[in-house]
Amino acid sequence: MMSEAETAFSIRGLDLWYGKSQALKSVTADLPARSVTALIGPSGCGKSTFLRTLNRMNDLVGGVRIEGSVLYDGVDVLSPSTDVIDLRKRVGMVFQKPNPFPMSLYDNIAYGPRVHGVKDKARLDDVVESSLVRAALFDEVKDRLHESALGLSGGQQQRLCIARVLAVEPEVVLMDEPTSALDPISTAKIEALLDELKRDYTIVIVTHNMQQAGRVSDRTAFFLLGELVEYAATKELFFNPADERTENYISGRFG
Amino acid sequence: MRNQLNEELDRLRHDILAMGSLVEESLRKALHALRTGDVALAKEVRAGDAEINALQLGIEDQAAMLIATQQPVAGDLRELVTVFKVTDNLERIGDHAAHLAKTARRLADDPYPLPLDRLERMAAAGVAMVHDAVEAYLRRDEALAREAAARDDEIDAEHKAFLREVLAYLAGRPDKAEQATKLIATSSFLERLGDHVTNLCEAVVFMLTGEHAELND
Numbered sequence: 001m002m003s004e005a006e007t008a009f010s011i012r013g014l015d016l017w018y019g020k021s022q023a024l025k026s027v028t029a030d031l032p033a034r035s036v037t038a039l040i041g042p043s044g045c046g047k048s049t050f051l052r053t054l055n056r057m058n059d060l061v062g063g064v065r066i067e068g069s070v071l072y073d074g075v076d077v078l079s080p081s082t083d084v085i086d087l088r089k090r091v092g093m094v095f096q097k098p099n100p101f102p103m104s105l106y107d108n109i110a111y112g113p114r115v116h117g118v119k120d121k122a123r124l125d126d127v128v129e130s131s132l133v134r135a136a137l138f139d140e141v142k143d144r145l146h147e148s149a150l151g152l153s154g155g156q157q158q159r160l161c162i163a164r165v166l167a168v169e170p171e172v173v174l175m176d177e178p179t180s181a182l183d184p185i186s187t188a189k190i191e192a193l194l195d196e197l198k199r200d201y202t203i204v205i206v207t208h209n210m211q212q213a214g215r216v217s218d219r220t221a222f223f224l225l226g227e228l229v230e231y232a233a234t235k236e237l238f239f240n241p242a243d244e245r246t247e248n249y250i251s252g253r254f255g
Numbered sequence: 256m257r258n259q260l261n262e263e264l265d266r267l268r269h270d271i272l273a274m275g276s277l278v279e280e281s282l283r284k285a286l287h288a289l290r291t292g293d294v295a296l297a298k299e300v301r302a303g304d305a306e307i308n309a310l311q312l313g314i315e316d317q318a319a320m321l322i323a324t325q326q327p328v329a330g331d332l333r334e335l336v337t338v339f340k341v342t343d344n345l346e347r348i349g350d351h352a353a354h355l356a357k358t359a360r361r362l363a364d365d366p367y368p369l370p371l372d373r374l375e376r377m378a379a380a381g382v383a384m385v386h387d388a389v390e391a392y393l394r395r396d397e398a399l400a401r402e403a404a405a406r407d408d409e410i411d412a413e414h415k416a417f418l419r420e421v422l423a424y425l426a427g428r429p430d431k432a433e434q435a436t437k438l439i440a441t442s443s444f445l446e447r448l449g450d451h452v453t454n455l456c457e458a459v460v461f462m463l464t465g466e467h468a469e470l471n472d
Contacts, residue, residue: 211326238328240465247329252257 008033008172008202009054009077014068016049016226018061023049025226026068031219033171036194036203038217038234040210042254045223047206051174053077054204055091056084073171089116092165096177098157100149100164105132105141108149108160112168127167135163136193155186162193166201173197175205179212191216210250214238222246260325264334267317268393271341274310275389277303278345279382281352282448286378288359289371297363300356307349311342333462340458341392344451348385351448358441367434369424373417374438377410377445384410384452392459400463404456404470410449417442 009031016024024046031037039047052058053070056077070077077087089112101108109128110118118124128145132138137159141152149160158178165173179187194203194216207213213220214234221231222243230237230246241247248254281303288297318338321327327335355378362371387403390396418439425435453471460468 210328214328239332241329250328251331252260 006033007031008072009204010069010071012069012071014050014053014070015066016046016053016058017065019063023226024053027226027228029221029228029231031202031204033202034198034200035218036198036205036216038213038220039204039206039223040208040213040220040250041223041229042249043208046226047221047223048176050221050223050228051176051204051206054172054174055088055093056082057093059084089168090170091172091174092168092170093174093176094158094161094165094178097181098154098161100152100157100160102148102150104146105149105152105160106145109164109167112164116168131163131167132160134166134197135159136189136196137163153186155182155189158182158186158190159193162190162197170201172202172204175203177206177208180208187212210238222249224249257325260321260327260331263317263321263325264331267314267321267338270310270314270317271338271345272389272393274307274314274342274345275385277307277310278349278352279385279389281307281349282355282378282382282385285352285355285359286375286382288356289362289378290375292359292363292366294360294363297356297360300353304349304353307346311346314342315339330462333465337392337458337462341389341455344455344458345385345389347451348381348448351381351444351451354444355441358437361437362434365434367438369420371438373413373420374442374445377413377417377442377449380406380409380413381445381448381452384449388452388455388459391456392462395463397460397463400456400459401468401470404453407449407453407471410446414442414446 007030011027011029011031014024014027015022027050039051041047049058053066054072054077058064058066066078072087072091075087076082101111106128109131110124113124113127118127129138132141137156140156149157152160162173162178179190182190191212194205197203198218205217217234219232220234220237222229222237222245224245230241230243232242237246238250241250281300284296284303285300287293288300315338318335322332322335325331384403384406387399391400391403421435421438421442425432450471457468457470460466460470
């Protein structure tokens with residue numbers, strides 16, 4: 001495991017094209033381990049593309065060409081020889097819309113461990129409970145673990161998805177606008193959860209909600225037109241940004 | 256974009272200009288009253304103080320409302336935080352103008368036999384400093400803020416010299432102890448006035464740069 005101040009991801013000169021259009025332009029950054037990094041910027045700025053590069057989700061998109069390097073804990077993420085299944089186990093992902101599988105809560109969470117070969121009932125019970133506890137959902141659902149996950153509220157579903165990611169014991173959790181479909185109370189619960197999770201996990205979160213970036217993250221990266229314009233401690237970026245484009249964007253004077 | 260926030264910020268700046276102008280005017284009146292013994296003018300300063308205080312509360316309520324409803328960040332947030340320091344210090348400067356006016360009223364009945372040039376120079380420097388400090392805020396002029404704060408040294412030097420003169424006079428005229436004490440207090444208020452302008456200038460530098468500058472060393 002990596003130590004406290006260590007770098008989780010080391011990204012150097014990352015270029016990415018979708019066909020002829022360049023979505024990331026020479027992005028260089030170090031993302032610290034066990035902290036929350038927020039990615040902000042207007043639609044189409046490259047932040048989600050950048051996030052998906054971190055666990056090779058862009059592999060699923062046709063016509064993508066990538067140059068530069070992304071190292072995770074010494075592993076060359078972009079190398080064709082990298083075991084993508086193993087990478088995605090270590091670097092999990094939570095999406096914008098909660099996407100529980102149409103099965104029970106228990107089976108949703110046990111799904112990953114089962115795929116990775118865990119069959120022992122007692123061990124699966126443990127994983128399900130501890131994952132739900134870590135996702136701050138256990139107390140709300142402990143009496144209905146064998147009911148359909150689709151009966152949960154949106155906010156509960158999203159926490160279930162987080163629990164499902166945690167069940168495969170990742171080191172990193174990538175989140176792509178995880179609260180944009182949730183009400184303020186559910187959003188507050190997820191945000192509080194992030195604060196807990198960052199003790200053990202590296203979190204990278206894309207958000208359109210600037211106040212959320214300010215509240216939950218330790219560092220913030222501002223993307224514009226594929227360029228990483230500014231990347232700094234969140235309190236610095238929101239109080240005294242170095243780049244005028246950052247100031248204009250975060251203060252809502254953009255465009 | 257952010258037209259509403261821009262308009263509200265402009266309105267705040269306008270109100271701060273109004274408050275600064277009133278404080279400056281109070282100081283000028285108090286200074287003039289001190290020079291001429293014009294008691295009516297000195298009374299006007301007191302009346303003006305209520306108006307200054309009312310403006311302060313209005314500006315601060317408006318700034319708090321903008322923080323609550325507009326979620327300002329970066330330069331906007333620094334400005335809104337700075338507004339509280341600007342109004343707070345302007346209000347205190349206004350109080351010192353009222354103190355000076357009170358001294359002017361008292362001296363009209365019982366004139367001090369020596370010239371009050373130093374007090375007048377302190378008050379005049381204070382007027383210029385307040386003017387420049389508010390100007391620096393409105394024009395977002397860091398250099399001007401630093402210049403205005405630097406003039407505090409003039410006030411401090413006059414204050415020290417004035418204390419020595421009054422104490423020397425008092426040695427020969429112990430019967431004038433009460434009057435001398437009031438003059439020393441007035442000089443101390445003017446010295447504090449300079450400190451408040453310095454604070455105001457530091458707040459302006461913070462607003463513009465995000466740095467906590469120490470302008471009074």
